[in-house]
Amino acid sequence: MTEVMVRKAEVKALEGDKAVTEAMRQINPDIVAAYPVTPQTEIVMEFSQFVAEGLVDTEFIPVESEFAAMSSCVGASCAGARAMSATCGPGLELMWENLWVASGLRCPIVMAVVNRSHAAPLNILTDQTDMMGSRDTGWVQIYAENHQEVYDNFIQAVRIAEHPDILLPIMSGHAGFVLGHTLGRVEVLPDEVVRNFVGEYKPLYSLLDIDHPKTFGAYDHWDYFFEHRRQVFEAINNALRVIPEIGQEYGKISGRYYGLVEPYRLDDADVVIMIIGSGAGACREAVDEMREKGTKAGMLKVRCFRPFPAEEVVKALKDKKAVAVMDRCACFGAEGSPLFTETCAAFFNRGLRMKLIDYFYGLGGRDTVPSEFCDIFRELSQIAETGEIKPPLVRYLAVRE
Amino acid sequence: MPIKLKEICNQEDKIASGHRACHGCPETIIVRQVLHTITAMGKPVIAACPTGCLEVCTSPYPQTAWRVPWIHNAFENASSTLAAAWSTYKHFVKLGKMEDRDIKFVIFGGDGATYDIGLQFISGVIERGQHILYVCLNNEAYMNTGIQRSGATPLGAWTTTTPVGKVLPGKTEHRKDIVGMFVANGIPYAAQAAPHAWRDLMTKVQKAVSIEGPSYIDVIAPCPRGWRFPMDQTIYMSRLAVDTCMWPLYEVENGKYRITTRPLEKKPVIEYLKAQGRFGHLLLPENKHIADELQRKVDQDWEELQRRAK
Numbered sequence: 001m002t003e004v005m006v007r008k009a010e011v012k013a014l015e016g017d018k019a020v021t022e023a024m025r026q027i028n029p030d031i032v033a034a035y036p037v038t039p040q041t042e043i044v045m046e047f048s049q050f051v052a053e054g055l056v057d058t059e060f061i062p063v064e065s066e067f068a069a070m071s072s073c074v075g076a077s078c079a080g081a082r083a084m085s086a087t088c089g090p091g092l093e094l095m096w097e098n099l100w101v102a103s104g105l106r107c108p109i110v111m112a113v114v115n116r117s118h119a120a121p122l123n124i125l126t127d128q129t130d131m132m133g134s135r136d137t138g139w140v141q142i143y144a145e146n147h148q149e150v151y152d153n154f155i156q157a158v159r160i161a162e163h164p165d166i167l168l169p170i171m172s173g174h175a176g177f178v179l180g181h182t183l184g185r186v187e188v189l190p191d192e193v194v195r196n197f198v199g200e201y202k203p204l205y206s207l208l209d210i211d212h213p214k215t216f217g218a219y220d221h222w223d224y225f226f227e228h229r230r231q232v233f234e235a236i237n238n239a240l241r242v243i244p245e246i247g248q249e250y251g252k253i254s255g256r257y258y259g260l261v262e263p264y265r266l267d268d269a270d271v272v273i274m275i276i277g278s279g280a281g282a283c284r285e286a287v288d289e290m291r292e293k294g295t296k297a298g299m300l301k302v303r304c305f306r307p308f309p310a311e312e313v314v315k316a317l318k319d320k321k322a323v324a325v326m327d328r329c330a331c332f333g334a335e336g337s338p339l340f341t342e343t344c345a346a347f348f349n350r351g352l353r354m355k356l357i358d359y360f361y362g363l364g365g366r367d368t369v370p371s372e373f374c375d376i377f378r379e380l381s382q383i384a385e386t387g388e389i390k391p392p393l394v395r396y397l398a399v400r401e
Numbered sequence: 402m403p404i405k406l407k408e409i410c411n412q413e414d415k416i417a418s419g420h421r422a423c424h425g426c427p428e429t430i431i432v433r434q435v436l437h438t439i440t441a442m443g444k445p446v447i448a449a450c451p452t453g454c455l456e457v458c459t460s461p462y463p464q465t466a467w468r469v470p471w472i473h474n475a476f477e478n479a480s481s482t483l484a485a486a487w488s489t490y491k492h493f494v495k496l497g498k499m500e501d502r503d504i505k506f507v508i509f510g511g512d513g514a515t516y517d518i519g520l521q522f523i524s525g526v527i528e529r530g531q532h533i534l535y536v537c538l539n540n541e542a543y544m545n546t547g548i549q550r551s552g553a554t555p556l557g558a559w560t561t562t563t564p565v566g567k568v569l570p571g572k573t574e575h576r577k578d579i580v581g582m583f584v585a586n587g588i589p590y591a592a593q594a595a596p597h598a599w600r601d602l603m604t605k606v607q608k609a610v611s612i613e614g615p616s617y618i619d620v621i622a623p624c625p626r627g628w629r630f631p632m633d634q635t636i637y638m639s640r641l642a643v644d645t646c647m648w649p650l651y652e653v654e655n656g657k658y659r660i661t662t663r664p665l666e667k668k669p670v671i672e673y674l675k676a677q678g679r680f681g682h683l684l685l686p687e688n689k690h691i692a693d694e695l696q697r698k699v700d701q702d703w704e705e706l707q708r709r710a711k
Contacts, residue, residue: 064525071478075485215465217473
């Protein structure tokens with residue numbers, strides 16, 4: 001059964017943004033509310049075309065801003081719709097206030113985020129500052145490395161968000177331009193397979209249920225607010241269990257299995273680079289190159305950043321001699337990057353000391369090539385040999401100082 | 402069909418008593434007038450509020466005063482939120498997932514949420530033709546946060562952000578003509594109403610929810626706390642606003658203006674100013690020019706309205 005389904009998948013050359021719209025078309029959501037913003041624009045353009053051609057039943061709301069997009073998604077979701085959006089960088093910033101409302105009202109909205117930097121200076125190219133900046137808003141966050149994952153993640157995102165133990169919104173991130181505007185190989189599942197996988201959204205309560213009126217978004221004082229927040233803490237942590245379950249189920253229809261993190265040549269590795277998103281592609285090449293030269297290099301790709309998979313990270317890395325944590329976001333004034341500080345906390349909380357260094361890299365679309373990752377592996381080897389980390393602990397890769 | 406008072410008396414209130422609005426607050430009076438109208442028409446209602454007085458005083462968890470489905474999202478975006486619920490309703494009806502019961506979608510928002518922070522979102526909903534009625538409960542300032550000026554605050558009014566001091570005499574600008582903006586926006590129905598003129602208001606609500614597309618009713622909501630008048634004079638203050646032409650009652654149907662209720666005798670603006678503490682300083686000789694300017698603007702607007710309504 002599984003094999004038949006895998007074989008029926010159609011191989012297409014798709015831009016990353018179109019991998020999202022292809023998944024959206026197959027999911028056929030009730031409501032899509034979105035606003036154009038580079039480099040997400042392709043998604044809203046192509047999906048509008050699907051609506052115009054009658055390829056989907058979706059009610060498309062061409063809003064006047066990203067804030068209205070998220071507000072519309074919240075309204076639609078509370079009305080029982082499967083609601084979706086797509087944005088990036090400044091659009092996500094503009095949504096900020098309503099990101100919290102979406103999670104607080106437990107709306108399982110699915111949103112593609114085509115990762116883009118934040119201004120100023122103005123820059124439309126990729127880094128993950130947008131999603132990292134909204135990492136604590138109660139949204140589940142997963143990231144794609146390549147075109148196939150863009151497609152696969154978006155489909156799984158529906159099931160993750162709508163899972164009764166989660167019921168939270170989810171961002172599915174991929175790199176602007178690098179994935180969004182380049183062609184890649186994508187195995188597209190048959191429509192009916194995707195539709196069966198996502199099933200129908202059955203809301204617990206609906207604003208449209210006029211026979212059983214409910215109050216949505218009531219005002220909470222000190223006496224209940226904290227309890228409602230506590231439930232979100234609980235719900236998002238449930239995703240640590242649910243995401244791999246859905247990843248396995250998805251594997252059965254696609255042949256591609258997903259978890260919270262993904263190791264590459266990690267089992268016997270001494271030196272490891274930990275990374276999120278499209279940068280993992282070049283890092284993979286560097287691992288292979290270093291392996292050929294006799295260095296036991298490996299990579300740990302983090303697919304899910306919220307909730308943070310601390311257990312999986314520690315399990316994967318605790319025996320390693322030195323680890324470089326790569327973070328493609330601007331996060332000013334902290335002890336290190338978000339991925340670094342979370343990883344440090346994960347080890348510390350388990351009584352473990354690790355040789356960890358932190359790299360900010362690739363901001364504003366700066367390319368990071370395999371040779372640069374190779375340099376980091378060499379540095380890690382030195383740390384592994386000497387047991388010493390030369391300061392600074394936090395570094396900036398390939399930047400003019 | 403005119404709505405009968407007798408019928409309304411026998412209807413269940415869709416907003417329950419026991420809410421926490423201030424004594425003398427006109428907001429829940431207006432909400433009842435609107436909800437009774439639609440209920441008398443035999444139509445179900447789904448309501449929304451932006452953040453504001455009404456929202457806070459009707460939904461303190463775990464209590465709610467709303468006997469209709471109701472949603473609050475944030476301060477600026479009740480329009481996009483409820484309009485998307487309407488889009489969802491339309492979508493479900495189209496797919497046969499829901500029966501078409503001609504549900505009416507109504508927003509009750511304060512003037513801050515309407516004239517200022519939420520203006521873009523309302524404008525978007527109007528332009529997209531999403532079918533909601535937006536009722537502005539216009540108390541001419543941000544009352545929920547403690548009487549700060551808004552784009553609806555009239556010239557000369559004292560507020561906590563247009564205080565009266567040695568140099569400044571209250572608000573130094575006229576209010577926005579938001580109905581004019583929405584009419585220019587192409588809205589099929591817009592009107593100004595007042596709670597004392599309840600039959601006028603209810604007729605407007607009936608019209609507003611019967612047309613296809615978005616509609617807007619701006620209702621003057623005299624606030625005893627913010628305007629500084631005794632709390633038993635709310636309805637009197639509403640009448641005075643209309644009688645002085647500070648708040649003319651009119652409607653605009655597909656671009657066509659009509660004055661719905663004329664004052665029997667147009668009273669001087671100074672009577673309105675005298676009745677409210679927020680204008681107290683305008684009675685001083687050094688501020689006479691502001692009171693005169695208010696009168697001049699009221700006269701000019703009234704002339705213009707009559708010209709348009711011809």
